[in-house]
Amino acid sequence: MRLTSLLRALALAGAFLGTQALAAEAAKTKPAIASFFENPEFSDAELSPSGRYLAVRLGSKDRRDMLGVVDLTTNAVKAVGNFSDADIGQYAWVNDNRLVFTATDKDLAPGDMRYAPGLYAINRDGTGFRQLAMRSGKPFVTNGSTLTSRELLPWHTYLTGQDGAQDSDYIYVQDRNYSSAGEFNYTNLLRLNTVNGRVASSVDRPGDSYYWLLDHNGEPRLTLTRDKATSMVWYRDPATKAWRKLTDFEAYTGRGGTFRPLAFGPDGTLYVLARNHSDTTEVYTYNLNTGKLADHPLVKLDGYDFRGELIMSKDKLLGIRHLTDAMGTTWLDEGMKAMQAKIDQMLPNTVNLINVPPRSETPWVLVTSYADFWPKRTMLYNSETGKLTLVGAAHPAIDPNQMARMDMVDYKTRDGLTIAAGLTLPQGANKNLPLVVLVHGGPWVRGSQWGWNAQAQFLASRGYAVLEPEYRGSTGYGSKLFHAGWKQWGLKMQDDVADATRWAIDKGIADPKRICIAGASYGGYATLMGLIRYPDLYKCGFEWAGVTDINLMYDGSWFYESDTPEDYKRYGMPVLIGDQVKDAEQLKATSPLLQASKITQPLLMGYGTADRRVPLPHGTRFYKAVKDTNPNVEWVEYEEEGHGWKLPKNRIDWWSRVEKFLDKNIGATP
Template sequence: MHPLHLLRALALTAAVLCGHALAADAATTPIADFFNNPQFSDAELSPSGKYLAVRLANKQNPRDMLGVVDLSNNSVKVVGNFSDADIGRYAWVNDNRLVFTATDRDLAQGDMRYAPGLYAVNRDGSAFRQLAMRNGKAFITDASSLGARELLPWHTYLSGQDGAQDSDFLYVQNHNYSDSGELLDIELLRLNTVNGRAGAAIERPGNSYYWMLDQQGEPRLTITRDKAISTVWYRAPASKAWRKLNEFDTYTGRGSNFRPLAFGPDGTLYVTSNQQGDTTDVYAYDLKTGKLSDKPLVRLEGYDFSGELIMNNNQLLGIRHLTDADAITWIDPAMKAMQEKVDALLPNTVNLLSVPTRAETPWVLVTAYADIWPKRMMLYNSETGKLTMVGAAYPAINPSQMARKVLVHYTARDGLTIPAWLTLPQGATTRRPMVVLVHGGPWVRGGSWAWDPEAQFLASRGYAVLEPEFRGSTGYGSRLFRAGWKQWGLKMQDDIADATRWAIGQGYADAQRICIAGASYGGYATLMGLIKDPNLYRCGVEWVGVTDINLMYDGSWFYRSDMTNDWKQYGMPALIGDQVKDADQLKATSPLLQANKIQQPLLMAYGGADERVPLPHGTRFYKAIKATNPNVEWIEYADEGHGWKLPKTRIDFWGRVEQFLDKNIGKP
């Protein structure tokens, strides 16, 4: 289908989606509808708001292409495409020019043979130029664009920050790696996207791993790392001299009274800090006195701030933040009024507004989603008050067939309050078979109020899903996070068991039909759950799971691990356990050394190209358990890494999970 026709078809779909709810189908939603790649992922307005950059695909060219829509007449121009790759990340350099990278969503991690590269092109398709290599040598569509000039090395990446967007220049990052593949530091280069020439790397005060641009698009802040200590530095605009603002422990955060967030349009530095309580809030930071403002700009009761400032070129408009779901608190009255109008048109979803930096049109980009509704993107015309569909991530998903997801809280055995996400199948009353789904990390936030393919798939098959935010999880305050230090297999594991018993006590779960499941750390917790609480869990499903903490330290001579030496030396001893001082604890909390205790049915899956949890975690455990447990299923996806990148892998894996659950805790 021609891209223009595609957008028109999507706009027609919007009239249906915005006007009334979809009718429920009698048939169960096919597994592929949950686990195929999203048909649409993102779009970005140009700085003026006159043009929209989108990914495009059609049957004639299955590769994702980069298209630009002229919003004055809805014409579409394909400006970037590869014969052997998809469009990866992209960004506007200015209102006329874009940069983009290459990726391949049809290759698993083990088959990837090139870096993303970097390319630039005008919005009308002219002045194409390759800027950085993809695989150590030039890959160009038009040889004349290269000339005698050398390309930037393959380890050149987009910075992820827009910059000023008022010239042909942007800042890119050069990642320097050791011979073993460990990231040493990141240099920042100012690059001319028209002629491909980059200036000398910005002078830095140490081994930088983070950079921040100011309101003028110039590098103003960096964070360096020396062993376990990170230092925040500020670069004075006039002298270009670096000045230390603070320092903190890289892995635990100790010693930090703030973390930088963004520079405002007036040059104000905004930071996050927990100086006034358990959770991190947003403050203005006085660069002259080195003090935080007395009152926070944003405080979210019960949640650490996670989000961004929303700005145009001359003012702070609002703050996007995450509590149970995403939301925007608008400072600008006009934007607040616009939000209310959009919410009235889309009353059943969270609706996030994105504005151009120098708006010359009435167009605003809207991202809408709910727990039962995958992400959709639309254009809102502030003059006409009308919405136009741009794209839907999973258009085959019928919201009326999806399950509601709620945030609940329970009390752990030591009195700590723990959040958890509960997804109940449609028509559920009480005593459902349940899957306790444990998030990975573990030092991350597990979930939010949004459509999630894994939980929704399980719920569509009749299973209740419980996802505890056990101690060690982030996003809910420092007390919950720090309570998880050195508690793998101990209190962290108890929290998961307490969540399970809470669900039984509330009548949500059938005590005789509960399965524990998870990936990475969640895989570790699955195995420890079967060991510690054999009467609580009827079966287990674990994929890419850690099976022994010492194996994380020692690795395997044949398989590469991306665990850095600094993480092993400074991070793991503080957060997980010291290999010498806590030797007895690590032995007692090793699933590998206790494999013979697991008698329940178990499904295991690993990726042959996994560098985070290399394959020996799985093969050694499987060898240890199969001698005493005949009910263990083993799957190896040879080319996959730490998680499943390919749709065919996800479809195959979750199909096996469905069969395994139906067999062991009963098809509802």
């Protein structure tokens, strides 16, 4: 039995959702579209290093997000950080008394953004405010700031996303260097005093660094550099500060190399990811003296590449967070095992992820809880009292009684591969349903995992089954599946999506006359190619931000800027997608733009004017070509949006259009 099948069975058997009568009553009315696609009302919280204080983002639909701190001893809440023209972005604890944070704007889409995030610091009681880095070349200060006229760090200063030592007023920050054309060159690592704003030192680079890894003491110990098509892993000796190369691999294909770094343990052990004669990546320890992997992996997930993190206290490895069908935790510490068991007993039908303060001195831990029918909630658990306290819910307007069940299933391809897919079925029905085949973007990523998904749940709430197939080229399921997708855009990758669709028909889930294919980015490309190659399988299609021609990815458009790096075009795309010269005929045969006249089914298209990943000409050129022979094509353009929809109003508008489009084309009773 797959993990998700067990989780789903538990959810169905439990009383967590209330009685069947309640579920039936809730199902009479459709949940509002805004409840799916508004910004989350609560996104995150973070315990201080000791666990005595809790940092939270405070906000609502009609006001700017602020940074608040809760004293868990007294339950006193204080707003400590806010902007007049922006929202709190990222934030992190410097130590138990001080925080750093950035600015963002939840009301602006990429096309209207004019500022970098900047960098700021403040004490947990609201004192000691200091601006550390500029926003777009000019200081940005809230009222009451003590900023003087001194020079700030440049706008391209960013947080590392790593905790560091958290025992002083210093942090390491990234200074990203860009070319005059806007392409990323390398990242410098700076040691910054968050009280006076001065850089204490910078770390020497062995090359063009693009990733840094701090050790458990918060010191830079490893970096990844890139030179054309090659990435190199370098280790910094703590005594001499000299760099030593450990391994290298192909930067864009991932081929070669002994390992990829994961984390340093409290005792200095380097944990890495390696295949080591396996199809999937596993967690090993790496001996820095001998340059060898351990004989046996610490973590091996059957059928899955390791994706997750190591959970550590100040002095030992407590457990491993990992993704299989769903996220889960394997605890090595007996106390944490017992705590997990207690929390799971209190929340029996959800995935419950425990987050432990790095230098805990209190009984408090954070619990993130979710299920397929329930969006994420964040709670505090007190291990002494055994009580759970709700901190916030991402989408409190969502009624679990109205949500659908999701399962992870397997399907067979025509050439014998076994591939995973997510399947979400509307309440009360599981046969002969109208089906939406939702193809993930990337394509070199993992698609679905078990949990609540706004798009799939929205479609299911309108009566549609939703199939989210992985396909060759997807990551997370081993190298064989990933490599099988190279140079297969529009070919075997497309066949996999069709085979998944036919699996749903053969199982009696899908009505073969009411199937629509959909997706964004690469998923948009697959939507168009699906309509072209399998006109009898798909009644309609809707796509947004979709690639319409591979050569256009290479060549671009003189008037629209692309953020695709030139090195990726030179070293990555020819291997992964196709060489413009050697594979010229294949790229023509797999171009939706050159075959637009073959699409006769109804089609809905959406693009962002400010998209730099798939610039607007992908959409406008295809729309111009297809509408000449197909009267059933709808077009929407969001001028301020980039690659996908950031603003709730645009998400709501888009999915409202999708609802009408589907109802018109496959929603009617056959």
